[in-house]
Amino acid sequence: MIRKRLMLAAVIALLVAAYFLSGAHQVLTLDTLQAEQARFQAWLAAKPLTVAGGFFLAYVAITAVSLPGATLMTVLGGALFGFGWGLLLISFASALGATLAALIARTLARAPLERRFARQLERINAGIEREGAFYLFTLRLIPLFPFFVINLVMGLTRMRLWTFYWVSQVGMLPGTAVYVNAGRELGQLESLSGILSPTLIGSFALIGLFPWLARGLVAIGRRRQLAKRFARPSRFEHDVVVIGGGSAGLVASYIAAAVRAKVALVEREQLGGDCLHTGCVPSKALIRAARVASEIREAPRYGVSAGEPEVDFAAVMGHVHRAIREVEPHDSRERYEGLGVTVIAGDAVLEDPWRVRVRGDAGERVLTTRHVIIASGAQPKVPGLPGIDKIEVLTSDNLWQLETLPERLVVLGGGAIGCELGQSFTRLGSHVDLVEMGSQLLPREDEEVAAELLGRLEESLVVHLATRALRVVVDENGGHALEVERSDTTGKSVVERLSFDRLLVAVGRQANVAGMGLEALGVDIDADGTLRVDESLQSVLPNVWACGDVAGPYQLTHAGAHQAWHATVNALFGEFKRFQVSYRALPAVTFTDPEVARVGLNEREAREKRVEYEVTRYALEELDRAIAEGETRGFIKVLTVPGKDRILGATIVGQGAGEMLAEFTLAMTRHIGLNKLLSTIHPYPTHSEAVKATAGVWKNAHKPERLLGWLARYFAWRRGGDGNEERGS
Template sequence: MTRRRLLLAALIAMIVAAYFLSGADEALTLQNLQAEQSRFRDWLAAEPLTVVGGFFLIYVVMAAVSLPGATLLTLLGGALFGFGWGLLIISFASTLGATLAALIARTLVRAPLERRFAPQLERINAGIAREGAFYLFTLRLIPLFPFFVINLVLGLTRMRLWTFYWVSQVGMLPGTAVYVNAGRELGNLESLSGILSPGLIGSFVLIGLFPWLARAGVAVAKRRRLARRYDRPTAFDHDIVVIGGGSAGLVASYIAAAVKAKVALVERDRLGGDCLNTGCVPSKALIHAARAASEIRGASRYGVQAGEPEIDFAAVMGHVHRAIREVEPHDSRERYEGLGVDVMAGDARLEDPWRVKVSTGQGERVLTARHVIIASGARPRVPDLPGLEAIEVLTSDNLWRLEALPERLVVLGGGPIGCELGQSFARLGSRVALVEMGDQLLPREDRDVAAEVETRLGGEGVGVHLATRARRVVPVDGGHALEVERPGDDGEAVIERLGFSHLLVAVGRQANVEGMGLEALGVETRGDGTLAVDESLQSVLPNVWACGDVAGPFQLTHASAHQAWHATVNALFGELKRFRVSYRALPAVTFTDPEVARVGLSEREARDRGVEVEVTRYDLRELDRAIAEGETDGFVKVLTVPGKDKILGATIVGQGAGEMLAEFTLAMTHGIGLNKLLGTIHSYPTRSEAVKATAGVWKNAHKPERLLGWLARYFAWRRGSTRLAAMKTVDESMRGS
């Protein structure tokens, strides 16, 4: 394959060299074409096949190797062959040449690029698979956009060459017609700018507007195709029906009601979803209680003698459930009905794209809606582990029903949930073992970040088992144990058994996509089980959208709210303006101690994507507030464009990291660089000063050394030291004489 690429590259280089060395680039000018126009016509009359065939071949070769002059050849074709024959010949020659150019780019460059930029190209190719033909068509309709760039760029994607060919054939036709028509008046043109007469400018404007008209036409065609397949209602009960009353569904309902759309919200369980009932709220209440116990144990560091805390686990769980009750009114049925939302309790199923059947305890009701938003959330994933059926498995959903503190807890999974809950139960008095199949905790974070958390967990008595695979659950001594396998020092597998009174499974979450009739309607799922939606959160059905955990890729409450805004606005106003979801400045926090907070790229992600970054690091042991409180573990790490202060990502490890991260998130969202953060006054002594200090570390690494050297000389001169030294030299010289 490498040899073929080298031969092809050599051939192209020879053609390009021959073009310029022969002087063809100088001969192919408007003046020369005009001067030789009559001669070309005589030659065409004498040898039509030779001229047509030669013209066609030259045009194909020039387009294939992206040589300049295609516009002039198009004008010449119009002058020689007239509008009809000229358009026919040039249309096929240009399309064939463009397809060959795409094939050349694909052969020479695509494989190396895919090896280096696999994640980015995977997303691009996914978009190409969905709407690549339409994108190519709209680009072809704008003749002022360099076609050779389109040829080369699209050649690097996974678009089928046949699709590329026929879309280019159709898409380039209007622009080609404009230039061929101008070529008929070749003798009257004084320059290429003469092509752009008012009439032709109007033609180009219409061509430029055509993509938007075409998109609207495509949308209408999709709706009509759906209407033919299903019985589309002539009127609708609601503008939007939202399925799922978790974070995403509540935000979607709120936004729709705020703009006076008629919206129905269907939830089969409890409003508030996982975040309120089994996720964010109860876990943070538990984490806070566990942190209080840890602070009591460590109080002697500050001269406060408190001893070992007494844990009343029932009271701890009472605090957890009290937190849920106090937050609950924010997500209540009464609140949303007061906002104008029609809230229903029941199971929702799509009968067709516009009809949602809601099954309640009192019967069934069919709702009609112009749009449906799926926000059905996700649930804990329980692996297919032998022996697991013999025990009651704890998950982040049901552990809140515990009445007694687990004596021995094994946590399966070293991600954020496993680390947060494992540390909390250890601080409350459980003996905890944490099992992670990967070679580090928090697999999405950098190694130095995970190492800080691992060190703290180990110091607090958590047994951390990395690179360890769960095999099965086995009965032992009247209880149970998790049998695990890890590589030994000699490379052989080592089998161990970790006894437990409770097993907590925290290996991820799976989207709730079953039972809603989506599969029957052709709404697809991705490999990870989430619903397949595009960048505007639209499914394959133009009026069915998805947001939150069911859509992925980030199963975070604030990510769900972010998506819900986009899904709702795009559903209600997408015919006028469509918004794509951006995750570039999406923050995420793991609430361990120390906390881990990140926005944007990590070092690992930058490396995997081939993004060049500059890393600036500031250790919290240098921060006055951290020193005063005796909490100096952790650091701030910022990734920037090399040599510039533009922030590409930031990671903070340490106490209060989640709160400190907000400043970096704001900076990335609004394009604020490190220079401006350095110039912002921060209260002293606060942990947020670490943000400014990190910016200062970056600035110190980029100080203008040459300018500072000149300033040193200037100040020395101002102090008189230079003049004194000169006078001393003169004085010594005179003494010597």
């Protein structure tokens, strides 16, 4: 690819050199065109097709290579062919040449620039994908912007060439018409500046500004169309109605109430959502109990013998439910009503963009609201395997109702939930088979991260990678088994049965979008089942917003809270300023042993996005606190901009990884580099020192060797030597 780029650059350089060495740039002047106008007309009369074709190709070539002269060629086209044919020829030639110029810029420079400035270009390309045609059309309408510059700059983005072509074809038409028309009066022109008077430039500027004004008019039009379709209320009971009382809905309600907006929160089950009742809180309580059992088994390596732990599973689940009850007041109805939120129990259905019908035990009522924020969450996916409907499947929703510990548990899914729960149950005493269709656990993480976790899991449970679940069947003992398929070492397909008492499915979650009347209102659903929203979390309806699991792309409690702030502030104050949600420094933790924590890019994502990076790695076996506690498994891996200390992402595998990650998250959020982390005092001995040690590894790899050489000579001179004495080791 590099050779092709070099060859293309050489060809363009030769064309440019030929253009100037041949004197073509001196021929394409207004005086020359005026003097040779009669000869041009004679050529056209003698050989119309040859002249028209040659003119077209010459125009395309000049525009494609971004040579000066396109403006004069446009004027000449008007003089030769008249307004109609001239406009037709030049319109297509200019658009084609501009597209070739964009393609040349893209071929020569886009890949290197994307590697060097990936993070900056990512947002630009996102904007181009969303509104690139609109933006390009506006630029084309204003002749104040040199078209060749627009060609080159837009070529460096990820705009589709077909979009670039047709927008250029339409957008350049008014300006082209002005110059072609001026060509008809070629003999009267004194200079090209006479074509565009201040008045005409002002007119073009107004034309160019019109699309921006049109955007506001379109927004007004959309609201009026909604009003015509649905009969907009004359007044509203609420500023915001939030549908869903999980983490995202609670945060949205809290923020709206804090700024004194009138807000209603509708929840059909319990406030707190999945995180409190079936997710974060109960799973961490279970993980803690399982870890205690594991620590008792491993106590002899610290000189303490306690024997095999006796696990009372009912008591373990009692601990889990006690944790839920103790956290529950933080998310209670009483607390939020005390904050000024109207909490309503029931099912919510949007009758129109401003009316929400709520059906509950207290009857039915209709709420009118200026804005609706949908935070309805998600639920576990259950694959449609043959035979699976014949058993009661465990998921992260109903798992917490278990009363007895399964003797044999099969976990389907090797993501975060499957790994966390699979390890916990095997530590509590279950025999666990974990089945993952992919080639590694935690498919979003780097291979070495997944391999570190796999090594730990395989000490206590059986992991089946690259294994596909086929069906649920009755086994030879009258129980049930999961039939799976994998390839053996020779590549031959092998089918086997994994018997189980209970089957736990952890293959992902699907957004709760059904039953709220969204489809009837035209609210779009993405391919992954989440509601389609823009970067401000607004749906296709201007007053309907979404946040949390129902909006994706990250189904994490803190991601939902992050989105809830943006959705609420944009809903209430979007007329003045909107905030685009960013996930650049979004942390995520898998609470296995060892923990896996990450913020920003890992190597897998950096390669996919073609981001250039440098890796700094620190093994936790070198950390004094880890050595003292006998927990040396794991490492820290930081990605930085090559040659700089700016952090692109950090991954930590090890005990307390989630806690250590906070420092890297803060650094990325506040644009703090590794140099400043290195200069920060950390208490000794702590796990947090690993962050500073990682920064030290980076610093050591970027020592100013030349300066250090001069310092060595300086100190040798101070000691009385000549500065060239051999340095000791």
